[in-house]
Amino acid sequence: MRLTVSHRTHYAYDAPVPYGLQQIRLRPKSRPGQLVEDWNIDVAGGQVEVSFEDEHANTVDLVSFAPGQTEIEITCRGTVEVEDKAGVVGHQGGYVPMWLFQRSTALTKAGPLMQALLDKVTRGADDLDTLHALSAQILDHVPYSTDQAAADLTAEDVLNAGHGVCQDHAHVFITAARAMGYPARYVSGYLMMDDRVDQNASHAWAEAHVPTLGWVGFDISNGISPDARYVRVATGLDYRGAAPISGMRYGNAAEDMTVSLQVQQQ
Template identity: 40%
Template sequence: MRIAIQHNSRYHYKTPPAFALQKARLTPLSDFRQNVEQWQLIVTGAEQQLTSRDAFGNTCTLIRADPDVEILEVSAQGMIDTEETQGIMEQAAGVMPLFVYRQPTALTAKSEDLAALAESVRQDDPIDMLHRLMDAIAEKVLYEPGVTHVGTTADEALQEGRGVCQDLTHIFLVAARHLGVATRYTSGYFVSGNDLGGDASHGWAEAFVPNVGWIGFDPTNRRCPDERYVRIASGRDYTDVSPVSGVRVGAGSERLTVSLAVEQQ
């Protein structure tokens, strides 16, 4: 599938910051299931300082705001060709040791309820077990924007019973890791149609199954990612893959507006 993507993030500062440095994880890589035909990162009101790979292999670009800037805009756009791979997102284990993806983080700490959820689907066949886990999460947690925030933990989302793709994915990570499966958070985009979570950058889980590779599981839409999905970054949780993060000094309030278009060509 040929997919065109246009993702704009605009920061409005009430008072220009004395200093602002942003890290953008908005650049996809070509692999066996997707080919980056064309991609560019355009910034207005700032200067790109450095582009490099982080410890997880993600492409990161450091952006420093211009002096006295009131509006800073980051635009990622391009064309990606994807293939259907039956949910297999990557065949090799990757650059990071697998044990890293079995460890808890601040957002994916285990609780009794999360462990009980995991145990309710435990069985010998790992792929069937992970499908059952995805279904169980989709049944327990309703997709509803505006209830949670970027700092909501997996357990808090499970107790709330509502959340967005980040929350459902974090719950999947905790439960799968409890079951001994190396699991990572992946960010990207997908051609959504009437599906959930397509109005912003999307998140899903990827679990490593020996002799198969990393298999994607999207509990928000209760399916494995197909050719409609474009991978951008992966890590231990959302913190490792957030599209834009950073620090600022001396600014007043900040307002962020985001627009996204993901279309099949």
């Protein structure tokens, strides 16, 4: 499937910003099952200082603000050919050792609520059955809801709230999978929705490493493994390591962010 993506993030500040710096992980890579035909990033109100690969082999653009800006806009557009591989990404590559994907982070630390969830998961005949059962149990226990969308909720926070968005589902799945002995990681990217073109946020899911297949994706919020509607962009141990945009700025200006996104089949 040939997908086109147009993603705009606009920041407005109520006072001039003397200095700001952002890390942008918004460049998908070609890999088995995903061919990036073209991809461009434009920055209004700043400039790309340098591009590099991080420890997860994500392409990162470091963007600086022009001094005194009250608006910054980052726009990426591109076309990606995606093949349906039933969520199978393949074996680990890059610079990170496999054991690191079993290490908990501040957002993915297991607690008593996680253990209670794990007690309800029925192990299947093989790893895939078990991980799909885990995904289903999470969605049943934590229904999808946009009532909260904070970026800093831990897996225990999400279980306590009893609802969450795709980012929350990914954190709960990652935490549970690691507790069950599977290396797991967070994935940020895009999903072509069946019922709309316009969206107000990118998407997130999780991947677990299965010995016979390598990395396999699980979109807990939708109860499926990623197919040809998904564009993988960045991976990390949790959201903080794969966030599309993160950074810092000087000054006390209040920030207002708006996002517009279109993902459609060409």
